[in-house]
Amino acid sequence: MTDFNQTRAQFILPEGKIYLDGNSLGPVPVAAAERLQKMLSDEWGTMLIGGWSQAGWMDMSFDVGNRIAKLIGAAERSIAMGDTLSLKVYQALAAALQLNPGRSVILSDTGNFPSDLYIAQGLVRSLDRGLELRTVPPAEIEQALTDDVAVLMLTEVDYQTGRLHDMAALTDLAHQKGIITVWDLAHSTGAIPVDLGAANADIAIGCTYKYLNGGPGAPAFIYVNPAIVDRIQPTISGWLGHQNPFDFSADYAPGPGIERMRVGTPPVIALNVLNTAMDVFDHVDMADVRRQSIKLSELLIAEVATHCPSLLLISPTDPMTRGSQVSFAHQHGYAIMKALIDRGVIGDFRAPDAIRFGLAPLYISEADVRAAVVILADILDNRLWDRPEYQVRAAIT
């Protein structure tokens, strides 16, 4: 049984703030500061270049990957860390297209995160061989799984609405049509139980600065099903994906398994922070997280329905088809979120009109949710959002 008081104590949470934006950037793990000091003084500062072997820096991307693997039903050494999520989307799509050479369509939905679509657009343009990115509304994915589709690329949890795709069912349907699947787990990893192995998913990618609390710009990850990874000839064939990087041979030869998906020198400092953040999950059961997340989400929805009737719920009402966030629409959504942040309730705004609340049970309690809705109701009741300073548009992040 996960002790959420114990997990909450492992984060720095600023006094007077209720943080409902962990789905953009998780808070600082308490242990991060000490870990970084140790890394600077006892590793980099003492071992210098020797840290790559003596401090285990070189293998860290797989060590951390193995810890993430446990949360998402992935096998040992099936995950490589590094780069950014957008870059991992590129690697994933390039690999998936290679695995399905006779077909030309990348299928996604209109609720996918824009960067995933941008990356697909850039890849389609640069490969210049009649590929097509096809997007349909999320509800129409099933019918769109046709014989010309090479790759189904979806984000499991919609970044705006929190709508949750059925990964196992869609992967199965895709496979029946000979389609390779690429799942973006940005809003899933550490938030909801994921079982890549049971779903027989082909490729998955994700970021680690949201529900894993790895810090701003923390390294991304890529998973490839061990059954197919050896068929991939990496498009971005960097030296750390080489079979023997330190032989410095002139020709690329892919490393065994997932190693081939590494590109360049691992981001050791960031991996150290992330590795520390992963300690929190050592005593966490994702089923407990899911139960508590649903409890918090249902509470938020109920409280808002009672106290903030002008907000329109745009997340699914059925918690089984929703991730760990709840979003509402309001024509003054932007100003409302500015007013909320001013009063210590930190959520997020997503154009054109969505206010978004992430519910991370590791550090958010029912009392937080109730307190947040009291403030939200006050802002709405008294039209506090109507102040001029809240009308000026600028990126809220």
Added chain:
Amino acid sequence: MTDFNQTRAQFILPEGKIYLDGNSLGPVPVAAAERLQKMLSDEWGTMLIGGWSQAGWMDMSFDVGNRIAKLIGAAERSIAMGDTLSLKVYQALAAALQLNPGRSVILSDTGNFPSDLYIAQGLVRSLDRGLELRTVPPAEIEQALTDDVAVLMLTEVDYQTGRLHDMAALTDLAHQKGIITVWDLAHSTGAIPVDLGAANADIAIGCTYKYLNGGPGAPAFIYVNPAIVDRIQPTISGWLGHQNPFDFSADYAPGPGIERMRVGTPPVIALNVLNTAMDVFDHVDMADVRRQSIKLSELLIAEVATHCPSLLLISPTDPMTRGSQVSFAHQHGYAIMKALIDRGVIGDFRAPDAIRFGLAPLYISEADVRAAVVILADILDNRLWDRPEYQVRAAIT
């Protein structure tokens, strides 16, 4: 006049070690620890998601880029930071090929860093339209600049021998033949004066963990000549290269100038360390660094010639055609380097037989060089490398 005692004081240098491997990984800047603590407590820990605007995280990749620009003769806001050098090679080559669409050859030399060649191989394979990677010995580059060459991709300073290409002359010759240039500055930036503007170089890339001392896996950089950057349609078109990333529009539109070369969320923690490391250069004149580097290199070569006659110099003898490192060949090079490291002199080994010494004047003195050669001579004179424990091959890093 650069005060090298003052720069040396800004690094943590372990007692009893002479560090001649800053060309693999620079040492820890003293100020890094405090900067990281501040970033954790006053920025991420206090501002949470707000740090992206309030602490300037979002612009940090250009702010740091501007500081690097000053060292390599690049214009303000012509450099974007992020990812790894291998990835930047991919971006650079993809862009360069786009700028020269009618041609099919990527020309490089056999002394280029293997990852640059691997990346070119992967790109050539994936684009699958008759492109060719052609490599010739470094001395034959000039004659190889023929009309079918689209891109000349060279590392300015050879990672093994330290041989230095004449960037200005080769860029000029390349341009006369209608060839786009990609310069890898991994062993140049912070080591020797570079003037991308004067050379009218097209694209350049580099890493920041060597002579810039940004830490293991520190972010890489890419430079694009402002005169041509707007003609590039990025192949890796991530959201942070978008014109308006926070509009979350469905279609990619490249950001202005160099902004389009960003891919994903900036690695803020690593950028903070690098930004601190760049403070050291505020009072450094690269012409002084070059003068001192030549002095140290000439001293090392002279001392080795006198005291270690069995070592064969494989770096150029003329300092004007050499970077900031000196390499020697010896059939027992690997064991010699292991013995040296055991006795506190940290250099590097590069297969098959090269021992390599980086001379970074910011923290290496003439006394260091003399002391290192005394130890090296002792190892050679007494065949200390002949011990069994030094024969076992493993990555030295």
